[in-house]
Amino acid sequence: MSLNPGRLFMINKMVRALPGTRMFGLKRKLLAFAGARLGANVRIMGLKVMGPFDLQVGDNTFIGEDTFLVGAIDSRIKIGRDCDISSRVTIVTGTHELNPEGEKMAGEGFGKDIVIGNGVWIGIGSIILGGVTIGNRAIIGAGSVVTKDVPDYCVVAGNPAKIIKKYDNVLKIWEKA
Numbered sequence: 001m002s003l004n005p006g007r008l009f010m011i012n013k014m015v016r017a018l019p020g021t022r023m024f025g026l027k028r029k030l031l032a033f034a035g036a037r038l039g040a041n042v043r044i045m046g047l048k049v050m051g052p053f054d055l056q057v058g059d060n061t062f063i064g065e066d067t068f069l070v071g072a073i074d075s076r077i078k079i080g081r082d083c084d085i086s087s088r089v090t091i092v093t094g095t096h097e098l099n100p101e102g103e104k105m106a107g108e109g110f111g112k113d114i115v116i117g118n119g120v121w122i123g124i125g126s127i128i129l130g131g132v133t134i135g136n137r138a139i140i141g142a143g144s145v146v147t148k149d150v151p152d153y154c155v156v157a158g159n160p161a162k163i164i165k166k167y168d169n170v171l172k173i174w175e176k177a
């Protein structure tokens with residue numbers, strides 16, 4: 001189910017006018033009215049959602065202040081359960097064909113789905129680009145630009161984001177990359 005951009009216009013303004021740390025139930029209802037599918041206990045501080053994409057957020061996920069979700073038509077942003085998405089994070093499915101022979105380098109626009117697993121922590125100011133899948137319990141360091149898939153239990157950081165360490169879930173130890 002796609003978001004309704006006409007409803008989003010008003011709902012973005014309403015959500016951002018509400019106090020960051022309260023009224024999570026009302027924010028959920030407003031975004032659901034615009035077509036978002038939000039699980040139980042999704043806590044949103046303040047975000048802006050733009051575009052007619054399919055938005056799904058799992059139970060108990062937290063989304064910080066000034067986070068920006070932008071999606072092209074026919075694309076999808078799926079965020080798992082128990083995630084912590086910090087403030088000023090941008091998640092953008094849309095991009096353009098590279099168009100060196102045309103008037104504009106930004107050729108035809110299109111979207112690539114983004115899937116974020118369960119228990120993921122995304123650090124402040126990060127950017128997640130279209131086509132990326134972030135594995136379960138991954139960590140995205142502050143200010144990262146994620147251009148490629150991130151495996152489960154990995155910590156990535158930087159621009160472009162690279163693996164800095166990985167948690168071995170069998171030995172219960174961190175391994176440096």
Ligand SMILES: CC(C)(COP(=O)(O)OP(=O)(O)OC[C@H]1O[C@@H](n2cnc3c(N)ncnc32)[C@H](O)[C@@H]1OP(=O)(O)O)[C@@H](O)C(=O)NCCC(=O)NCCS
Nearest residue numbers: 086087122123124139140141142143144155156157158164
């Ligand atoms: C990714 C993060 C969790 C890693 O923490 P950590 O395991 O303690 O990692 P370290 O501090 O030991 O850093 C390991 C290496 O990664 C680098 N690094 C850590 N975070 C980085 C980042 N965000 N961007 C680029 N490099 C980073 C360090 O400089 C260090 O490099 P070195 O080995 O060359 O010295 C942490 O740095 C981070 O970004 N936290 C997010 C903070 C945030 O967003 N807070 C908002 C509230 S939710």
